[in-house]
Amino acid sequence: MKLIFEKSSKGRTAYTLPKLDVPESNIDIPTHLIRKTHLNFPEVYETEVVRHYNELASLNYSVDRGGFYPLGSCTMKYNPVLNEEAASLEGFKMLHPYQEEETIQGALELMYELQNFLVEITGMDNITLQPAAGAHGELTGMLIIRKYLHDNNFNHKNEVIVPDSAHGTNPASAAMAGFKVIEVKSNSEGRVDLKKI
Amino acid sequence: MPGRIIGETVDKDGKRGFVMVLQTREQHIRRERSTSNICSNQAHNALLASIYLNVMGEKGLKEVALQCYHKAHYLANKLLETDKFEMVYQGPFF
Numbered sequence: 001m002k003l004i005f006e007k008s009s010k011g012r013t014a015y016t017l018p019k020l021d022v023p024e025s026n027i028d029i030p031t032h033l034i035r036k037t038h039l040n041f042p043e044v045y046e047t048e049v050v051r052h053y054n055e056l057a058s059l060n061y062s063v064d065r066g067g068f069y070p071l072g073s074c075t076m077k078y079n080p081v082l083n084e085e086a087a088s089l090e091g092f093k094m095l096h097p098y099q100e101e102e103t104i105q106g107a108l109e110l111m112y113e114l115q116n117f118l119v120e121i122t123g124m125d126n127i128t129l130q131p132a133a134g135a136h137g138e139l140t141g142m143l144i145i146r147k148y149l150h151d152n153n154f155n156h157k158n159e160v161i162v163p164d165s166a167h168g169t170n171p172a173s174a175a176m177a178g179f180k181v182i183e184v185k186s187n188s189e190g191r192v193d194l195k196k197i
Numbered sequence: 198m199p200g201r202i203i204g205e206t207v208d209k210d211g212k213r214g215f216v217m218v219l220q221t222r223e224q225h226i227r228r229e230r231s232t233s234n235i236c237s238n239q240a241h242n243a244l245l246a247s248i249y250l251n252v253m254g255e256k257g258l259k260e261v262a263l264q265c266y267h268k269a270h271y272l273a274n275k276l277l278e279t280d281k282f283e284m285v286y287q288g289p290f291f
Contacts, residue, residue: 004251012254013254013256013257014251014252014253014254014257015252015253015254015257017257017260017261017264020263020264020267020268022267022268022271023267023271024267025266025267025270025271025274027263027266028289029266029289029291030289033289038255039255039258041250041251041253041254041255041258042251042254043254043255043256044251044254046252049248049251049252052251053248133235134236135224135234135235135236136235138234139234162229167224167236168222168223168224168225168226168227168228168231168236169224169234169235169236171228171229171231172223172224172227172228172229172231172233172234173234174229175229175230175231175234176233176234181228181229183228183229
């Protein structure tokens, strides 16, 4: 497919802006801050932008097109479309961290119940919903493990074995939690070489 | 330092293709020596920004900048006219 630059034609625009409804002031900006060269941006109609990015999106490999791509812990896992619907409900979508507590009771109830379900399913004493993303959860997990080792006099257990094929956040999180990272090489098939462990 | 450099090449049938020749993402290249373990999905932000720039183009972006300039100065002037505010800084603003 063509690049969007190759679809560009001089003079085409895709935007509409509100009319300037205030009087113009003298432009008083130091000249060295004002760009003197042209920007190399494509000039396209709105429909061309829409079609271009839809065409690109259709090249993506995804669960809707035959498979799922199991890397990453947040954005790339299989999320049923129904979850998107639920998360897009106005009451959840428009929440703000500084909102008064009495206005967010629904969300708190949902999180509390989820917590209880996870405790029951996993058999843990408690769980936390605090981590906001995959690498955050990974770090939280490593910190919990380190605290457990410390409290049980296992301070000599300070190494974490990570395959060189593991996602980069894995060794990064382990190192940030204070562990020494031992890397295990992959074999010729790109798998963890069990003999090296 | 760019986060990614994409190279253009041709495949065995002579068709144009693109390939990522450099990715400087810290967790990938520095692993346990990274200064951060966070790898949030910046590609989504970059994608939306590039769509915005395609929609606006050079002309639109310039118009947005001018409108921001004029509206910021209009607001500042109107606030000063009330005598309840004063300028904290004298430098150019936009």
